[in-house]
Amino acid sequence: MTFPERIGPATVVRDPDGFWTHPRYFEPESDEARQGEFGDWLxxxxxTCRTCWMESDAPPPVTAAWEAGDSKACDWQPSAPDGEGWFIGSIHDTEDGPICVWLREAR
Incomplete structure (x- = not known):
C-alpha cells in the first residue's frame, strides 16, 4: 500500500473568531462526510487524533461568554493531549460547540 506524503505541524494563525484548519486537513468527498471517512483519512x-472541546477545556469566563452568545473562541487555548508529537489539525465550530482536533503520527 502506498501512503500519501506525511502531514506534520503547521504554523497556527487563527482567524478573528479564533478558528483555524491545517492546510492539509481532512476534507470529505461530498458536503457531508460518510461514516468512517475521517478514520480512513487518518x-x-x-x-491518530484526540479531541478537546472548548466547553470542558476553556476557563469559565471563556465558556460563559460563548454561552452568552459570543461566537468567538479567540481566548481559548486548547490543552494538548498527554504525550509527545501532537499538533493542531483544526480548531472549528460544530453543532456541539468549538472543538480542537489534535493530530500526531500513529505509533
Whole structure:
C-alpha cells in the first residue's frame, strides 16, 4: 500500500473568531462526510487524533461568554493531549460547540 506524503505541524494563525484548519486537513468527498471517512483519512496519513472541546477545556469566563452568545473562541487555548508529537489539525465550530482536533503520527 502506498501512503500519501506525511502531514506534520503547521504554523497556527487563527482567524478573528479564533478558528483555524491545517492546510492539509481532512476534507470529505461530498458536503457531508460518510461514516468512517475521517478514520480512513487518518489511516492513509498514518495519523491518530484526540479531541478537546472548548466547553470542558476553556476557563469559565471563556465558556460563559460563548454561552452568552459570543461566537468567538479567540481566548481559548486548547490543552494538548498527554504525550509527545501532537499538533493542531483544526480548531472549528460544530453543532456541539468549538472543538480542537489534535493530530500526531500513529505509533
Amino acid at each position: 489511516h492513509r496519513h498514518r495519523l
